[in-house]
Amino acid sequence: MPGMAWLMVLLLLALLGAARLCWLRAPARNKISRAQKRRAVALQQMEALAERLWQQEPSLDPKAILELPLERLAQKLQDDELSLESVLCSYLEEALKVHKEVNCLTDFLGECEEQLQALKKLQKTERGLLYGVPISLKDTYDCKGHDSTCGLAQFLEKPAAKDGVIVEVLKAQEAIPFVKTNIPQTLFSFYCSNPICGQTLYPLNLKKTRGGSSGGEGVMLAQRGSILGMGTDSGGSIRIPASFCGVCGLRTTGYRLSYSGVAVAVKGEKSVTTVAGPMARDVESLVLCLRALLSEDMHRLDPTVPFMPFREEVYSSNQLLRIGYCESDGFTQPTPSMARAMRLTSRLLQDAGHQIIPFSIPRIEYAVQHLFMGGLFGDGGATLLEKLEGDIVDPCIKTTVNLLRLPGPLKGFLARILKYIEPRASQKMKEIHGVGIPKKLWERHTAVEEYKQEFIAKWRSLDLDVLLTPVLAPAFCTGYSNITIDVSSYLSLYNVLNFPAGVVPVTTVTLQDEEELVFYKGYYEDTSDRCFREAVQGSIGLPVAVQCVALPWEEELCLRFMKEVETLAKNHREPE
Structure with a gap:
């Protein structure tokens, strides 16, 4: 009986604990329930607007519009060859279709209808670079009257008082932000799921993840529900979904684009630089977006951002490049498809006349584990x-x-x-x-600066223009979120260094890649290496990308390099 009594006491304590937890979470559940109802209403309004616009454009051919690259779409809008209504309607319809398949939208920006009507009154000479272009935004971008949730109940029912700076600049260039897209809770994951909006699926393979934290953007762009999007990147959050989904993404130098009006779960970290950046289906679209963003408006609205207009002469240069080549960083062994993508890209660049110079990453374990991991969780x-x-x-x-x-x-x-x-x-x-005490935190900040100088000195000793590295690929199976930080070295390094880095898809996983994966062991042969091998299995036909890196403030050179890689890769694929 005494044993039975203890069992009853333990059971009672367990029940009390569960009841207390349920009570503590009740406000969050109520907020989430209300938020889900608001999202349902917003999506109904989105469908209603699409229907109204369709009635105004009864002969609309959405397919022809959706197939246009951004540059051509923007030009046709400037020249009035396409109506604002037809373009917005096409993307509203397609975004809804994609959302129903994969659950990627968090909100509809209903004010886009009013904005469209205002744009119709503009003279041609008054039109911005993105006149009439529908744009999707990661959920974290502040839009007046809408929540920026980070997937957290605590951020619900706190609508932004005004648009964030980047949203303001996009609107000043006459772009039309029309939806916000899904993210992982807190943004600290390469997966894309939160208790408010649920999980975003990967349309190419439902057993895989589309990446994060800008996962909703990656899917929207890949499935043509959007033509241009804005993401954020703390340790690969633009580049991972771009790589997994087969689109392009650019991690900009910190402070070249304003971060005012972008929500974050954790503020105050300085060792790891979180940035805003564009995502699109091709490099030229990223270029057009940066041309528009790097205007006087950006500096005027946020004086902490230097006024550095887009340097056309750097991007359009035909000068051959000295390219650092790093097939492995020595921390995360590349998968067979990652290594093959690097060898293919290197060969294409050499055949085009560029110089390829071997480059090894200095003190990678120290940089990734001590500087990145320690910086991310300094508190x-x-x-x-x-x-x-x-x-x-x-x-x-x-x-x-x-x-x-x-x-x-x-x-x-x-x-x-x-x-x-x-x-x-x-x-x-x-x-x-x-870190425990302020002195240790300052020592960490000092260590980051010293490592940057060490890395730059090595770069300059080889007289490099840019650097070519692998990027994590292919898309992970679901259920492996516990290893993402351990294998993110190719990404997180450049958040520590604060270098611009862009992702360009170059190939897809082959049967041979899959067969060679059987022999993958990793450099540590530990749990993370074994899980990494399992996570990328079953990926035949999925996208594989490479990463193009430049020194700080050299976005134009980074994009020029990305464009070269993209062109060579596309030309290589044509005869196949």
Whole structure:
């Protein structure tokens, strides 16, 4: 009987704990329920607008419009060869169709109808570079009257008082923002799921993830529900969905584009630079977007951003390049498809007359684990956990959250135990403990600056123009969110360095790539390496990209390099 009594006590305590948790989460559940109803109404309004516009354009051929590249679409709108109504209607219809397939929209920006009517009154001489172009925005971009949720209940029912700076500049260039797209809860995941809007699916393979945190953007662009989008990048959040979905994306130098009016779950980190950047189906579209954004309006609205107009002479140069070539960083072994994409791109660039110079990443383990991981969780995850207080934690970040919630002494104990069997996991446990005191934080900031100078010195000693590296590919199977930070070295490094880096699709996974994956072991042969191999299995036909990197403030050179890679890759594919 005493044993039975203890069992009853434990059961009662468990029930009380569950009841308390349910009570704590009740406000979040109520907010989420209201938000879901608002989204349903917004999407109904979106359908209604599409229907009204369709009635105004009864002879509309959406397919012909959706197939136009951005440059041609923008020109046809400028020349009145296409009506504003026909273009917006086509993208409204297609975005709704894509959303019904993959669940990628978080909100409809109903004010786009009013904006369209205002644009019709403009004279041709008054039109901006993006006149009439429908644009999608990652959920985090502030739009007046709309929530920017980061997938968090705490951010619901707090609509933005005004448009963010980038949204203002896009509108000043007469673009029409019309939808916001899905993200992972807190943005700390390469998956795309949150308790408010649910999971965004990967249309090419429902067993795979479309990447994150700009995952909704990646899918929208790949499926032609949008022609131009804006994402953000803290450790690959533009580049991963671009790579997985087979589109282009650019991580800009921090502070070249304003970040005012972009929501974040965690503010204050300085060692890792989060940036805004464009995503599109081709490089020329990224170029047009940057031309429009790098206007006087950007600096006027946010004086902390330097006024640096787009340098056409750099982008249009035909000068042959000295290209650093890094097939592996020594931390994450490339998958067979990643390595083949690099070799293919290198050969095409050499055949075109460019010089390829081998480049090795200095102190990669130190850069990724100490500078990036330690910088991202310099506060021990306290700010992130605070934002999740009373919220429902999405499965895509549950592993990270559970690790951060461990008591400090237990983290230290686990770090010591794992040191001999899982050294990477041990180091991660050590880094997420946090810096502890301000002096240690300043030392971390100093270490980042010293590493940047070391990296730049090596770059300049080889007289490089740009750098070619792998990018994580192909798309992961679902259920492997616990390894994303461990294998993100090709991406996170450039957030530490704050270099512009762009992704260009060059090939797809072949049967031979899949067969060679059987022999993949990784450099550490640990749990993360084994999971990485499993995560990329079953990917025949999925996109594989490469990454093009330049020195800070050299977006134009980075884009010029990306365009060269894109052109060579497309020409190579034509005879196949």
